[in-house]
Amino acid sequence: MIQTDMIQTDMKQTDMKQMTVNRILCFVTAILCLSCDGLLTPEPTASISDSKSIYDEKSAGAALNGAYNQLMSSGYYGLGFDIVPYLFADNVKFVGIQTYYKAFVRLNGYGPTTLQSDNSSLSGTWTAIYRTVNMTNHIIEKVDGVTDDNFTQDERNAILGQACFIRALSYFDLTRFWGGVQIVTKPTASPDDVSDIRRSSLEDTYKQIESDLKKAEELLRPTDSRIYIDLGAVQALTARIALYREQWDKAETYSSLLISNSKYSLVKPYSVFYTTEASTESIFELNFTATQTNPAGHWWRPSELGGRYEITLNEAILELLEDPAIGGNRADIITVAEKSKQIYNGMYWRSGQNNPAYLFRIAEQYLIRAEARAHLDKIEESRADINAVRSRAGVPDIETSEYDARAKALQAIENERRLEFAVENHRFFDLRRTGRLATVLGETEGYLFPIPIDEIAKDPSLTPNPSN
C-alpha cells in the first residue's frame, strides 16, 4: 500500500511539473499569438465528436439513416453481398477482368472455384456488415437515453425497431456467408472492446438474430413505405429465417401474414417490379439515389452504356429464361446492347446507377410458403403458391401429376426459385440449405466462405472455416 502511495505521489509531482511547464508554455503561447485562438485545439467542422453523435430526436433519426446507408455500402447490398452469391452459383459467367470476383465463378456453372481467404470482396463484405452492426449498436444503446421532450415514445420505438431489424439482418447475412460468427452488441469505443470475442455457434447466432427480430416485431407497425423497414419487412425476414431453420409452421405462418396483406401483390408482368419504383411486389427495397449509387449494375452493363461488362448470363440460364414454358416473361431481364450485342441483366436498367436493391419481395414469400407447405405435406396448397408465381411470369401452371409428391414439389420449387431469382442472391444459399451443393454445383456440402485471412491475423480469437 505504502509503495503504491509513493508511486502516486511521484506521479502527481510529475504531473504538477508537467502542468507548470504546460502553463508557462501556454502563457508564452498566448502572448505570442493573441490572434490565433485555438491554434493547438482546432475544432473539426466537417465532422463531429463522439459526444455529439446521438443526443436528440434529429440526430437519432440521422443515425438511423446512417444505418440504412451502411446497408447500401459497396461491401453489402450495394454490391458485394448482392452479387457474390450468384457469382458462386450457376446462372452467370465471368467475362471481365476483376480477379476478386472471377475467383467465385465456376467454368460452365459447375466445379471448383479459385476462391482464397485473401479475397478482397469477402473481406469488404465482412467489414461492411460489421460496420452496419456497430451503427445499430450505437442506436440501440443510446436512443433510450436521449433526453429530448419532442422525442416521443412512438418515434423512439420506430427507430429502435428498425435498428433491431437491421442488426438481425446483418447477423443473418453473416451466417449466410460464414456460419456462426462473433457477436458484438455494444458500440465500440476502443479496439480493446472487441478483443477476445470467440465465434458463437450457428445456433447461438440465430438466437441473437431471433431476439432482435422479436423486439423489432414488438416495436414496429405496418406503414405505407416499402423503402423503410416496417412490420412487413420483419415478418418477411422471420419467414425466410424459419425456412433456413426448417421451422415449416413458422415459415408458413409468417409468409401467410404477408401474402394475405393487401399492401403486397404480385405485379404483372414480371418486369414491373424493377421498372416501377416501390411496386406492390416490394416488401422492402433499398432506395439508391443519384448520390447514393448502386454500382451492381455497373458490373453488368456493357461499356457503351457506361458499365464494366464483367458478368453476363450464362448459356444455361439464357436457355431456360428464353423458353416460354419455363422462363416466360422473366426473359425480359435479358437485355442486349445495341452496338456490341453484349447481354446484360435488365434489372439494372437505370443508367444513373440508382437501381434499388430488392431485399424482400412478395414472390419469395409465395415460394417460401410453397416450400414450407410441401414439407408439411400440404402439396395442393403448395402447388397453388408456386402457380401464383408462375402465372405472373406467364408460364403454364404445374399440373398435379408433376407435383404429387414432396420430392417432386421441392424439385419444382428449386427450379422455380432459380428462374424467379436468376440474378438475386438466393440460389447458392438455397442449394446449401437443401443439401444440393455437391449435386448441382460440384461444391462441398454445407460450404461456408473462408474467414478473411487478414481478420484472423488481426484477431487471434477468430477461428477459420474449413474452406480457409
Place this chain on the structure above:
Amino acid sequence: MLVPVSVWGQELKIEGKAIDRQTREPVIGATVSLINGKSGVVTGVDGSFSLTVASLPATVEVNYIGYARQEIEVYDVSETIVITLDEKVNLLDELIVTGYIQQRRGVVTASVSNVKGSEIEDVHGSSLDQKLQGKVPGMTVSSNSGAPGTSVSLHIRGTMSINAGNSPLYVVDGVFVNNEALQRIDNGGQVVNSLADLNPNDVESIEVLKDANATSIYGARGANGVIIITTKQGKLNTRTSVSVGASLGVSKVRKLWRMVDGPQYAELTNEVFLNDGGDPAKIPYPDPAAEPSYLEEKLNAIFRTGLQQNHYVNVTGGDTKTRYYLGVDFNQEVGTQKPDDLKRYSLRVNLDHRISAKLKVGTNTGLSRVDRRISLNGNNTAAPVPSAIYPPANIPSRYPDGSYVSWAIHDSYLAMINDLDNTSASNRLIGALFAEWTIIDNLALRSNWNIDYNTFDEDIYYPGVTTTGAARGGLTTSARTKRQTLINEQTLRYGVALRDVHNLSFLLGNTVQKNTSSSRSITAYGFPSDDFREISSAATPSSVAGSSSQNGLLSFFGRAAYDFDGKYMADFNIRADASSKFGANKKWGTFPSVGLAWNVRKESWFTAKWVNDLKLRASYGITGNQNGIGNYSSYGLWSGGANYNGQSGLTSLQLANPELKWETTAQANFGIDGLFFNDRLQLEFNLYNKYTRDLLVSLPIAAISGFSSITKNAGEISNKGVEFAVTATNIRKRKFEWTTSFNIAHNSNKVEKLDSPIDQYSWIRIEEGYPMFSFFAYKSLGVDKQTGDLIIDDYTGDGKITADDREHIGNALPLFSGGLGNTVKAGNFDVDIFFSYSYGNDVLYMFQYMLQHGGTRPTWGYTAEQLKRWQKPGDETDVPRLTVKGNNYSLRNSRFMEDGSNIKLRSVSVGYNLPKSLLRPAGITAARIYVTGTNLLILTRYSGTDPEINVAGNSEQVLGIDFATSPSPRTAVFGLNLTF
C-alpha cells in the same frame, strides 16, 4: 557607412581598378580599404575605385565574396593601379545554409549536402526534386510517371515512417512549403507535383540536411530530412545584370509495351477454349489468321513527340543600400502521351533594403501559376493506354458508323485523348517578409512573416461520347482546393569571437504556424449537349462534397555553437514543438541534438602536406514527424453525408485515440570530410543509424469493431546506412579542366516492430521483421514440364495452396544507389555527362500479371510474353498452360517480380561559351549555347518500359509497381543563355 575615409591633413588619391585574373573582367562591388582602416570604398561598374590616403606607402586590401583576399602595397599615386583578383577555391570557406543560419563548411558538424543551382540547370525536368536524382548521396529520387509535373518519390536516408509520410521538409527562403498535392480528382494513381510550382531558374543553391544535428532545429518535421532551397539574390553595389534564356526541346518515349496481334490473340483464345474442354467444333476463331490488328494504330494515336520550351529573364543588381533579384519564367511541356500538357508562369521578386545601418527589411516572394491538361493514367480504366492496348488487338477503334468503340471496362481511348477535358490550375504564392535589426554588433533580431498560399482548381468533363458520360448525358466534376500556411517566426542571433580563437554563436527563436485547407467539389450530370460543360448547365448534381480543416504548430528553438579556432567544434540544438494533431496531453515534443567535430588538419602535429583538410564529425539527436496523419486523428469522430433516401444521415467515422503522440527518430551520424592534393580531391563519408519509435500508423484492427483501422503510435523502424561521395579534379589546366564526381549510398531498412501487418495495393506488405515496400504473394517455383501447370510453393507444407502460403518475394528498395558525373571544360566548351544508378531494387511488373492472364480475363488481350506458354509435355518455359481453371493464372505470384537495377544516362550536355571579344561590342557579358539530352539511355534487365515508375504516385506506401504508367521520355533540348 561606405563613405571614403576623411583623413586629417593632406590627402592623396589612389586610383585603381579590380579585375578577375581569369576573365580579365572588371570586378564590381569589391570592397577596397586601407589595411587596418575602418572602412573602405566599393568598386564601380567598371571595377574602378578611388581611395584617399594620408601618406605613402599605403597597404590596400581588396575583399570580395568568391575571391581570395588581396593585399597590395602602393608607393605611387600617379598612375592607375590594377589589382587582379583570384577566384577563391577554398571549399572550406564555402557558405552552407544549415537551418536558420549560414555556416562555413569548415566548421559544420552535421551531415549536409549542397547542390548548386547551376549543377542541375542542364538536367531536364519540370520540377526541382526530379532534377536532383543521383546528385545527393543517400537521397533516392524516382519519377513515378513520365507525365510532366507528376509526383516524385524522394527519400533521404531510407524510409522512416508508414503513415506519417517519408517526404522531407522543404524550406524555400525560410518558408516551410507544402509539397503535398492538393489534387482531389483521381487520375489513375498519379498526382501532380506541387514543387513544379517553383521555377528552377530562380534557385541559387539547395542544401540537403541529413543527420539529426542538422535537422533537429526543425524538430517536429526534421525526421525525414530537410531540403533548403535558397533563391538567387542581388549583390550590393553591382551594376544591373540581365540574363535571358530560351530553350526548345523535343521528347519521345523510349520504349512501349509489346502485345500480341490479332491472329495471335485469336490463336491463344482458341487454345484456352480447347484446354478448358471446349468443343472443337465451336472454337471462337475458326480462322485466326483472318483477324485484324489495330494495336499500332492505337499506340501511334496516343503517343506523340513531346515539346518543351522554357524562357526566362533574370534581372539582378544593387546599390549601396538595396539589392534585388527579379525572375520571370514561362515553361511549357507538351507530354509524349496525349493530351498531357503543362504550362508554368512564374514571377519572383527578392529584394532587401537597409533603412539604416542597423535595420534591414526585405522580401522573397514568388508567384506562379501552373496549368495542366492531364491524361488519365495507368490505373484508371478510362485512361488512354489501358483503353487502347488492353482490349484484344482485333478490336477496332471505331464502329462502322464512325462512333467510338469502348470495350469492356474501358472507355474509348480516342474519346479520352480527343474529347475528355481534364484540366487543373494551380495558383501559388510563396512569400516571405522580413525585418532584421542589428541591436548591437553581432546581435541581430529577425522577424519573418511567411505565407504559402495555394489554390488548386480541377475540372474534368466527360462528354457524351465517353462511356462515363454516355450513361449520364455528360458528367462533370469540378473541385476547388485551397491550402494556406501562415508562419510567424522570430530569431535572435548572437556571435562573438574571444581572443580570435573562441568562436561562440547562439540562436534563439520561435515559430507560430497555422495551416488551413479547404476543398469543395461538385459532380453533376445531364447536360443539354456536349457544348455545355459548366456545372450550371447540368441537370442533376450527383455529389456535392466539401471539407475544411486546420492544424497548428507552435515551436521554440535554440542553438549554441562553439569552435576553438576552427579546430574543435561543438554545437547543440533544441526545438520544442506543440502540434494540434495530437492528443490533449501529448501535444508537446522536445527534439534535441548535439554535434562534435575535430579538424585534424589544424593540429600542429599533423604535417602531411598533401592533406588540405581532414575533419571528423559525430552527431546524435532526435527529430519528430507528424505528417501524413489527419488533422483530427486523435479525436473520435462522426461524419455526415451517410444519407438515405435523400435524408441526412450520420456515420461513425473514426475511433478516438487521446494517447496519439509524436513519431520520433533518433539518429547517430559519424562522418569524415577531407580535401587532398591542393583541393583537387574532395571526399565525404557518412555512417548513420536511425531508429524511429512510436510510428504513426493507421493500424488495421479487427473489423468486428466496426472500423478497419485506428491511427496509433504502433511500431518501430530502423535505417542504417553508409554514404560516400568523391569529387576529383582529374586535370586542371588553364584551358582544360576535367572533374569527376561520384556518390554511392547504402541503406538497410527494417520494420522492427508492428502489431499487425499492413497491406498495400494487394502486393505490398509492411510487416515486422521485413523492410518497407516488401512484396508479399505466392512464390512460383516454375512450370511443370509435363503438365504445364504453375507450381506454387506450399509454404505451410500442408499439401494445399491457401492464402497462408504467401511469402515475402521481393523488395522495392535499392541496396545501393547514387550518381556519377563527369565535367570537362576545354576552352570555351563544356561537356557534362551524368549517370544515376540504382542496384537491387525489385519491380513488380504488374502489367504482365494483369495481361498475361492465360484466359482468365476474357475481355483483355495478351502481352507478347504470353506466346511463350506451355503447349505440350516437355516444353520448358516459365509461362504456364493457358486455362481459366486452377492456379495457373489466378494467384498473385513471384513470376512477375523483376530486378529493377538500372543505370540511367540522366543527362548529357554540351555547351559553348561565345568568346568575350565577340560579345563585348554588342554589349553582352556572356553567352552560352547548349544542347542537353535527358534520359537518353537506361541499362537494365527490367523488361518493362521504365524501372522507376510507380503506379501509385499518390501513395507513400507503394513503390516499385509498374502498371502501364507512361514512362519517362527521352528529351533533347537546345538552348541559349545571354547575360547583359
